[in-house]
Every structure is written in structure tokens, then in C-alpha cells.
Amino acid sequence: MTAVAQRPEPPIAVPPTASGRPVAYSRRVPGWWRDLVGVLTWGSMLVVVALWVGGGNLQDLSGWGTGLTAAGRLTGLVASDLLLIQVLLMARIPVVERVYGQDELARRHRLVGFWSFNLMWAHIVVVTLGYALQARTNLLAEAWDLVVDYPGILLAVAGALLLVVVTVTSIRKARRRLRYESWHLLHLYAYLGVGLALPHQLWAGQEFMSSTLSAVYWWTLWAAAAGAVLVWRLILPLYRTVTHRLRVVDVVRENDEVVSIVMTGRRLDRLPVAAGQFFVWRFLDGPGWTRGHPYSLSAAPTQDTLRITVKDLGDASRGLSHVRPGNRVAIEGPYGRLHDGVRVRRKVLLLAGGIGVTPLRGLLESLPREVGDVTLVYRASHEHDLVLRSEIEALAHARGARVFYAIGPRVADRHSWLPQAAADLSDVDALRQLVPGVTDHDVYLCGADGWMDAAERAVLAAGVPRDAIHLERFTW
Ligand SMILES: Cc1cc2nc3c(=O)[nH]c(=O)nc-3n(C[C@H](O)[C@H](O)[C@H](O)COP(=O)(O)OP(=O)(O)OC[C@H]3O[C@@H](n4cnc5c(N)ncnc54)[C@H](O)[C@@H]3O)c2cc1C
Numbered sequence: 001m002t003a004v005a006q007r008p009e010p011p012i013a014v015p016p017t018a019s020g021r022p023v024a025y026s027r028r029v030p031g032w033w034r035d036l037v038g039v040l041t042w043g044s045m046l047v048v049v050a051l052w053v054g055g056g057n058l059q060d061l062s063g064w065g066t067g068l069t070a071a072g073r074l075t076g077l078v079a080s081d082l083l084l085i086q087v088l089l090m091a092r093i094p095v096v097e098r099v100y101g102q103d104e105l106a107r108r109h110r111l112v113g114f115w116s117f118n119l120m121w122a123h124i125v126v127v128t129l130g131y132a133l134q135a136r137t138n139l140l141a142e143a144w145d146l147v148v149d150y151p152g153i154l155l156a157v158a159g160a161l162l163l164v165v166v167t168v169t170s171i172r173k174a175r176r177r178l179r180y181e182s183w184h185l186l187h188l189y190a191y192l193g194v195g196l197a198l199p200h201q202l203w204a205g206q207e208f209m210s211s212t213l214s215a216v217y218w219w220t221l222w223a224a225a226a227g228a229v230l231v232w233r234l235i236l237p238l239y240r241t242v243t244h245r246l247r248v249v250d251v252v253r254e255n256d257e258v259v260s261i262v263m264t265g266r267r268l269d270r271l272p273v274a275a276g277q278f279f280v281w282r283f284l285d286g287p288g289w290t291r292g293h294p295y296s297l298s299a300a301p302t303q304d305t306l307r308i309t310v311k312d313l314g315d316a317s318r319g320l321s322h323v324r325p326g327n328r329v330a331i332e333g334p335y336g337r338l339h340d341g342v343r344v345r346r347k348v349l350l351l352a353g354g355i356g357v358t359p360l361r362g363l364l365e366s367l368p369r370e371v372g373d374v375t376l377v378y379r380a381s382h383e384h385d386l387v388l389r390s391e392i393e394a395l396a397h398a399r400g401a402r403v404f405y406a407i408g409p410r411v412a413d414r415h416s417w418l419p420q421a422a423a424d425l426s427d428v429d430a431l432r433q434l435v436p437g438v439t440d441h442d443v444y445l446c447g448a449d450g451w452m453d454a455a456e457r458a459v460l461a462a463g464v465p466r467d468a469i470h471l472e473r474f475t476w
Helices: 031-054 064-089 094-100 102-135 139-149 153-170 172-177 180-203 206-210 212-244 315-322 354-366 389-399 427-434 449-461
Strands: 004-006 246-253 258-264 278-283 293-296 306-311 328-335 347-353 374-380 402-407 441-447 469-473
Touching: 031 064, 031 094, 031 212, 064 102, 064 180, 064 212, 094 102, 102 139, 102 153, 102 469, 139 153, 153 172, 153 180, 180 212, 212 328, 258 315, 293 306, 293 354, 306 315, 306 354, 347 354, 347 449, 354 374, 354 389, 354 441, 374 389, 389 402, 427 449, 441 449, 449 469
Parallel strands: 347 374, 347 441, 374 402, 441 469
Antiparallel strands: 004 402, 246 258, 246 328, 258 306, 278 293, 278 328
16 A cells, blocks of 8 residues: 555654653543443433422323423423533533543533423423413413513523524534634523523422422532532633643744644643643633633643644634743643543554644553554645654654554545545555554544544444544544
């Protein structure tokens, strides 16, 4: 396969761009954590249904008016529960984040969000219909009555409208038309929407008023969601930023489009970060500091340095080439599942596409010595796009790892992880040729979305079980 070249023994010394002793922070993720998170999520919905049944709602199902009201109440309660689960999913709770990773969390958040949104509308329509039937009035008159006479309903309507804006702008077609920053800003209105929905549940919700157990459950859930956001999205990042006082010490141009930024700070050995993870970074001494952007560590973290390597893909990433030594940096994180703690086998295959090589370069450096048979396959369109190449080769040489490059344009007539020059091979055959016994490997994957999908399909088809495949997407 001409497009895939191996570079076995480069005459280069290991070039640690970072200095100091590497930090070996264990981020092992016990398998049962995932089960626990799942059980708690489904369990919360069971509790909601049980509380609804305990509240005597089943008896109401005997009549049309009362039945619709009771059914509408249930959809509203489940919608609220899902709304709060959505908030919890994105609250950066360490256990949850470590189990799923942020790309998977964002996907689940989206799925739960659409269910919650649909149930919220079912709640609004069905409850109004139920009340109208009981009051023997028409739907519009009843809706008006509810808004003006019932406490908290007007606020809830405002909240629902905000959630409509958030949901509509999150539909893929609409989202693609918006700048990420505009979409994200709009998305933050969801918190306001959730907050505005609370009073009607407190003041008009039968569940809150009639049962202490129910009130305790809902208060606990609301407090947990608000507390989690406060602690993990605000207080902890602020604490880490203030404690570690990161500053830029070096900016290295890797090629026309890519820069590496090395930062130093205080007591970095106490930062619970592992190679392969990422932070959301804010470079404080320049324009755009209010907007955080996620970048992976491109070298293993040490007790006094962190490094990222950034490709110019838009305004913010381009702006990083203007960052200067001395610039202060705020951090949120560390996050991400591309680290040694998720590994379940001894052998490792690192599959990198383009700038997705950054976390895998860090991993290559930090995998424990007992990890045998490390292979890195690095896919790029052109040879000059192979960033951090000399470092990778030196590290591979020092560790006895194998490196293959898959260079060239995409295969024209199918979605493939291979370059056009290797199109005569199937995706799976190419993988098996490069990495004999690939099924015995843990596979770490990072790159552009379409490429990752093709590579993941090939890895699965080659027989690697899902729990041995670890991926991080650069788009959420
Ligand atoms: C977990 C993770 C790790 C990443 N690691 C690296 C890395 O090591 N090196 C690197 O070059 N790039 C990395 N990226 C991609 C990088 O974050 C985006 O390229 C960058 O944020 C683009 O911002 P922009 O303003 O330059 O471009 P824009 O034109 O504004 O955005 C381009 C695309 O980047 C994504 N994006 C923009 N801002 C954000 C944000 N705040 N959060 C999430 N996605 C955003 C959106 O999908 C958007 O469509 C990573 C992304 C993620 C999610």
C-alpha cells in the first residue's frame, strides 16, 4: 500500500516540548459506574411514575376530563425529570463525564432534550384539554384562564417559549446555519427556561402540594441540578484557574496552520489530568477571552507544563497564533475519555486523523511501559499536514512503537478511512494488514467526524469489541 508508509527508526532524540516530571494521574473508570448512571437515570423516571400513582392519579383516569388532566400531569412530570437530567448530563459531574465523555454526553443530552421537549408540549396540550373538558369550556378560553388565573403559569409559558427557541436552534439544519458562539449563547437561555418552569410546579402542581415525599423528591432533584451546575461549571473552574495561575510560556509555529502553546502554572502536579484529556481554554489577555474553546493536551502533562496544539479552523483558533508568552489562561476541565484509564487490554492501536493526532501524541508518550505493541496510524491529506511528526517518531523510537502514515486525498467513491491510493483494499483488510491481531488491541480514535465514523466501522468490523474502542470527537 504505497500511501501508507512506516517510519521505524528515526535518528532523533525524544523531544519533550514540555519540561519537568510527567504527572501520572490515574483516571481509571470502573465498569459499574456506567451501570450506576444508567440505573439512576431510569430509576428517577420510575420514581416519578410511582409518585404519580401514589398521588391517586390512576383513579382519575376513569373520566375523560380528569383522566386527561392526570395524564397531562404525568407527561409534565416526566418532562421536568428529563429536563433536569439534561441539565445534570451537561453539569460536568466528574463521574458522569468520565463514564461517557463529552461528545457522548452531548449526544445523550440532545436525545433526552427532544423527548423532554415533546413531553412538555404534550403536557401543555393535554392538561389544557382536560381542564377545558372539566370546566365545559373551549380550549382557547381555558388556556387563557390557566395563564391569567393560575400561579406561575405565565412564567412557565415564558420558559416554554425559551425552550422552543433553544430546541429549534438545536435542530441540525438550523444549527449549521448559526455560528457556534451564537448557538451556544442561545442555548444558555435553556437554564432560564428551566428556572421559569419551576414556580408553576411549586405553586400549582398537585404533586408538590399533596405529598411530602413528592415535594422532597422534586426539591432534591432541583437542588442537585442547580448545585451541580454551580459547583462543577462555575466554582471548580474558577478555583482551578485561580489556584494554578496558568500563563503562556511559549508559542511554537508547527506549520502555516498550526501552533503549539506551552503553558506553565503553580502546583500543576495537583491538577487531576491525564495525557489525552482536554480543557476548555480561555486566553484572558486578548479579544474573545469570554469564549472558551476545547483543545486537547498534545503532550503528556508534567508537574510544570501543559501544551496544546491548535489548527486554524476559525476565528478563535486563528487568534491563538497571536497569543504571547505571559498571557494568562483560564481553564475548565480536565475532561475527556481518551486516556489510559479506560484501557482494557495490553496492546494499543492509536488511530489519528489530521489534527486529531493531538491527544494521541500525548497518549503515545504516557502509556505505561508494560503496554506492548503500540501502533499509531496517522491519516493526513498531505505530508506537510503531519504535525508533531518528529516528536511522534522520536517517541515511537524510544518506546518501540510502530508508526504508519496514511497520506493522500480521500477515497472518491466510498466513505473510507483510507487514502485514495489504498482504495483497492477494503477498510477492514487494510486495518488487519497494518495491525495483525487488531482484535487484541484497545483502539483510541480521534479525527474529523466522517473519517472517525469510517474508521470506527472498520475497527468494529475487524472484530474489536465496543468496550475496547475509545473515541473523542472534536465537534459536539
Ligand atoms: C474535545 C475537543 C478537543 C479538541 N481538541 C483540539 C485540538 O487539540 N486541536 C485543535 O486544533 N482543535 C481541537 N478541537 C477543535 C476546536 O475546539 C475547534 O476547532 C475550535 O473551537 C474552533 O473554534 P473557532 O472559533 O476557531 O472556529 P469556528 O468556525 O467558530 O468553529 C468551527 C467548529 O468548531 C466547533 N466549535 C467551535 N467552538 C467550539 C466550542 N467552544 N466548543 C466545542 N466546539 C466548538 C464547532 O463545531 C464549529 O462548527 C477540539 C474540539 C473538541 C470538542
